[in-house]
Amino acid sequence: MKLTILGGGGFRVPLVYGALLGDHAEGRVTRVTLHDVDADRLGAVARVLAEQAAAQPDAPLVTVTTDLDEAVRDADFVFSAIRVGGLAGRAADERIALAEGVLGQETVGAGGIAYGLRTVPVAVHIARRVAALAPDAWVINFTNPAGLVTEAMSRILGDRVIGICDSPVGLGRRVARVLGADPGTAWIDYVGLNHLGWLRGLRVAGRDELPRLLADTEALGSFEEGRLFGPDWLRSLGAIPNEYLHYYYFNRETVRAYQEAKQTRGAFLKEQQAGFYEAMKKPGAPALAAWHRTLAEREATYMAANREAAGVGERDEDDLESGGYEKVALALMRAVARDERTTLILNVRNRGTLSVLDAEAVIEVPCFVDANGAHPVAVAPLPYHAVGLVTSVKAVEREVLEAAEGGSRAHAVKAFALHPLVDSVTVARRLVDGYRAEHPGLAYLTRT
Template identity: 85%
Template sequence: MKLVILGGGGFRVPLVYGALLGDHAEGRVTEVVLHDLDAARLGAIARVLAEQADGVPDAPSVTATTDLDEALRGADFVFSAIRVGGLEGRAADERVALAEDVLGQETVGAGGIAYGLRTVPVAVDIARRVRELAPDAWVINFTNPAGLVTEAMSRHIGDRVIGICDSPVGLGRRVARVLGGNPDEAFIDYVGLNHLGWLRGLRIVGRDELPRLLADPELLGSFEEGRLFGTDWLRSLGAIPNEYLHYYYFNRETVRAYQEAEQTRGAFLRDQQGGFYAEMARAAAPALKTWDDTRAEREATYMAENREASGAGERAEQDLESGGYEKVALALMRAIARDERATLILNVRNGTTLSALDADAVIEVPCSVDANGAHPLSVSPLPGHATGLVCAVKAVEREVLAAAESGSLATAVKAFALHPLVDSVTVARRLAEGYRGVHPGLAYLR
């Protein structure tokens, strides 16, 4: 099978290739094509992949190109992990928002809206090119904001685009481990939007063990989300929120921590990864070791401002393991290509799963996956507070899609103004103008 990775010069690509190297079954990926607009970044990542493959029998071949059409022709799967505007764009998203005393995180609030406004037009163009050049291909979307971008692409290629995220998987694995279960065998009852969901149950050998966790304050406070949100709040909710809900539940504290930080997350990653790619320009640089050292630092500093705001302290060693989005991507490809049934938490069209949303709304929910794609499983209704938040944020996503399609600045302002973390229409107008001033890619808004 041929796998095309869009954003192939991106820092996390070796995670995907590493997962492929462990797959030796029939019907596996045998050809990987990296596509990126930056030839130097492509070359750097290709070097890392070459060292990963050294000594591995039957390693998938790797080629690189800056020609999108060339990359897509004949693709069986397309993995999309692009970053429109690069990490400099992410850092700018944070700066503009924080200057208005609102959150600038890349997928949540003002920053997420700005990122979506410049990414959706590019993602839509990719979907159209896939439909033309590789109509039988499946698109696995990891491009953020993942739910919003997946929904934009689904309007052109339907259910052949599936969004993935490692956040709910990581949450489920941590909870299963705390409860003494095997994370690979537990069923995670989780639902919401991307970066806006709740774990409402975790079944181990058919029994829901979440009530036992919520009843034990010591156990509840022993893992990342317990320290981040506090045990009292988790017991009040009766669920374990996705870590990104910390931006909603503790917004003032998080904004203050971001404003007081020496560097925002985007600025840190811009500088850190800039150092990695600069080092990789040296022919003698040990590619895999340089990448691995950079990755370890990246994981250790993840959501540092939130932990600072909550007093959660440094990340525990057992929490440094990622949710494994590359493993989710591999499991998804296996299930479709080999018709091997799997249950995975994915971003797919709602259908009739959540009655508060329409059928085309992309949600994040456990799905049964087979050769015909991903099928959302039935879930119990969300409580009122969660339904209200999901509906409000989905309405904002729809305004972002409308603005991207029409080029209407007024609609973009509406998207900012309606977001729960933006508290003023006046601020929304300044945000829209501020982002247009720093992002050439938003010049289409008028």
């Protein structure tokens, strides 16, 4: 079975390959093609993968290419993990937004809109090439903003594109651990959009254990989301929000923390990863060890500004384990390729699951997965406070899609202006002008 990874020079690719190395079952992936527009990054990641596979004789064969058509032709699965504009683009997104006093995070607020406007046209082109050259392939989308990009690709690929994110997985695992439950068998009632969802229940043997957690102040304060949001606010919501909702519920504090930080998250990662890729230019450098060191630092500093804004200090060791998006991807591939039925939280088309959104809207919910793809599970209606956020952000995503499809500056301005974290149409206009001046990839936004 052939797996193509677009964005194959990306830093997290070794996580995916490591998961593949642990799969020895019949029908597993035997060929991996890495595609990237940067040949040096491809070479660096290929070195890491070669060291990972050194002691395993049946490791999947790895090839690299900068030719998109060559990469996707005849693929069984395509992982899309691209970053249009690179980390320099992310750092610029953050800087331009913060100069206007609004959030510049890569998936939330102004930064997420700018990233989406750059990425959607590229993702749509990829979807068209996959449809032409590998029409039976399944596309698993890692590219952020994951829900928006998945919806853009679904307009061409339909239900054969599925988005994944490790945030709900990590949240469910942490809540289960605090409750003494097995995350692998507990039913996680989670619903929303990508990076805008709530864990509303955790059922063990048919019993919802979340009320027990919400009643226990000490337990609520013992894990990442409890420390970020505070026990009182979680009890008020009656749910555990995805960590990215901290940007909405504590926006002023977070923006201030980002403005006062020594450098933004994007600038930090740009500098950190540049050091890794530069080191990989030395032929004798130990690639896998260098990658592990860089990964550990990356995970330890995740959402540092939010924790500073909340006054909760550094992440606990228990929270440093990644959500396991590579494991989600492998489970998804197994379920589809081998009909190993499972339940996963995924980004898929709504199909009536949430009545407040239309059928084509991509949402993030538990899904039953089998050889026919991912099928969203029926969920209880959203409370009004969640309806407001979900419908507002979905409206923003639709404006981004309209802007990308028609090259409309007016729709781009509307996307920024409608976002709950952008408080002025005037600011929205300045953001569009600032981002267009910074990013050549936004030059297409010319139509009024």
